[in-house]
Amino acid sequence: MYHSPFTINLINCDNSIQKSVTFLFNGNESPALPGLLAVTGAASGFAIGIEKSDGTMIPINTTMSPYQLSNGTNSFELQAYVKVEPDAINNHSIIPGDFSSVATFEMIYE
Structure with missing residues (x-):
């Protein structure tokens, strides 16, 4: 699986x-792959996921577990990935092409 x-x-x-701080990523959820972002455009049969650098x-x-803050700079390493829908695999119905997806994120400080 390719990660960005x-x-x-x-x-x-x-x-x-x-x-x-807690992060909340908001966007249109994929009906076929709950928890992942739906895509729009010419391509179909997959969704975009977001995960921590450890693969979680x-x-x-959905709000994620809070991160403890240190004084100064805090860096949070994340990655995005593409996951194919199970039905698209079974039916060989993945359609290549241009696609996009939008997620916004909130930072909730405690």
């Missing part, structure tokens, strides 16, 4: 003000 890594950097953190899935539209 990305990093969220929080700079100038002061953990005397906020001790932790981050479901769309």
Whole structure:
């Protein structure tokens, strides 16, 4: 499976003000692959997932466990990946082409 890594950097953190942060990724969820982002465009038969660098899935539209903040810069290594729908595999119905998907994220400080 191909992974595309990305990093969220929080700079100038002061953990005397906020001790932790939780991320919430919002987007249109795939009906065939719950927890993954639906795609739009000419291509079909798959969805986009987001996971931590250790491979732990981050479901769309669900808050994840909080990260403890350190003073200074905090970097969160994540990755996106493409997963094929089971029916598309069984029916050989994956359609190649251009596609897109949009996710927004919230940072919830505690």
